[in-house]
Amino acid sequence: MLDSEYERLSRHSELAKYLDSSDLEMMASHSKIITFSTGQVILQQGRESRGIFLIIDGEVISTAKLLGAGTTNLESLGPGSFLGDVSYIEGTPCSTSIIANSSVKCVYIDDVYMNMLTTYYPGMKYKLLNAIAKQACERLKKVHDKVTDSMSSADMTKRSVFGEIMHSLTRPAETPMKLTEVNIDAIKKSEIFKLFSQGELDELFNHVAALKAPKNCTIIRKGEKNASCYIVIQGAVQSSVMHENKIAKLSVIGPGTLFASISCIDNITSFVITFTTCESAVLLRISDDAMLHFKNAQTTLWYKLFDLICKSLLALEKSVDKLDIRLNIEDYNR
Numbered sequence: 001m002l003d004s005e006y007e008r009l010s011r012h013s014e015l016a017k018y019l020d021s022s023d024l025e026m027m028a029s030h031s032k033i034i035t036f037s038t039g040q041v042i043l044q045q046g047r048e049s050r051g052i053f054l055i056i057d058g059e060v061i062s063t064a065k066l067l068g069a070g071t072t073n074l075e076s077l078g079p080g081s082f083l084g085d086v087s088y089i090e091g092t093p094c095s096t097s098i099i100a101n102s103s104v105k106c107v108y109i110d111d112v113y114m115n116m117l118t119t120y121y122p123g124m125k126y127k128l129l130n131a132i133a134k135q136a137c138e139r140l141k142k143v144h145d146k147v148t149d150s151m152s153s154a155d156m157t158k159r160s161v162f163g164e165i166m167h168s169l170t171r172p173a174e175t176p177m178k179l180t181e182v183n184i185d186a187i188k189k190s191e192i193f194k195l196f197s198q199g200e201l202d203e204l205f206n207h208v209a210a211l212k213a214p215k216n217c218t219i220i221r222k223g224e225k226n227a228s229c230y231i232v233i234q235g236a237v238q239s240s241v242m243h244e245n246k247i248a249k250l251s252v253i254g255p256g257t258l259f260a261s262i263s264c265i266d267n268i269t270s271f272v273i274t275f276t277t278c279e280s281a282v283l284l285r286i287s288d289d290a291m292l293h294f295k296n297a298q299t300t301l302w303y304k305l306f307d308l309i310c311k312s313l314l315a316l317e318k319s320v321d322k323l324d325i326r327l328n329i330e331d332y333n334r
Contacts, residue, residue, distance in 0.1 A: 017131070018128070019124070026124070036058075036100040040099070043083060048091065052132075053082070053108055056106060057103070057105040060077050060078075060099060062075050063099060090315060130310075133309070137269065143317075144320060176210070180212060182233055182234060192257065196301065200300065213281045217277045221272070227267060228286060229259065229264055231283065233256075250319035257312075260313060262316075
């Protein structure tokens, strides 16, 4: 790959804030530049991405086919933007299509390279995921603001004043692990914990707090800067966007899944996605202090945990994108 392409990448990409020159040199030897002509489809809605694209030059348009409304343009993206990251990291089909709006050059980071980073260079993978997570938060804010504007004029059910008061008073209770009535040994064998070694699991569980939460208990609320992340052990949690007492549901998070506050990545942004229990639940909370400890003293554990945090934020980004598409359909059908 030409050095000039990576010089251009360094100038225009968020990636240059996280990767040093040796990291970029390694990327140069394991990835390739792909050029797309105007109108060419880079990613197809409904198909899974087999890698991650990073725009060096040019502009693309994100589009979505809406039921009964044809194809709608959602946003334009330029140099420094990651494409296909949500689909690739989640292993799910793309929720939108990405089409070149000019001649476009991208760095293509494939599965082989990502697997190599996981095995041999976890620190560099962390840097890459950190850049992806930062950009996911920026996109989340942009689409969140668009969604709340649409919610203002949408005919949606409002939460009553009484309901608002009840939600504000309902809080999760920190509970000794043995009183949660869950089998800790069985939990440690669940899928989410398989990427951790036994020693890492012991360290992780030494720094988590068990929470019991009744139904309709808000775990992360609007306006709250909460840099913790949570793992659902029992029950389920609903993510949603709240605006003017209106609630737009995003997704349901079930057992064995981690969800993270946006403040884990961006503690400046004012918007917050709300997380509320759908039923009585048991959660594990990993506080910001615990995460700082892992980052400073248990780096291998931290890299693995950050994989889950990044995946959580990308899943959230996808859910907000779907809400945006849904509101577009409703607006079209009015």
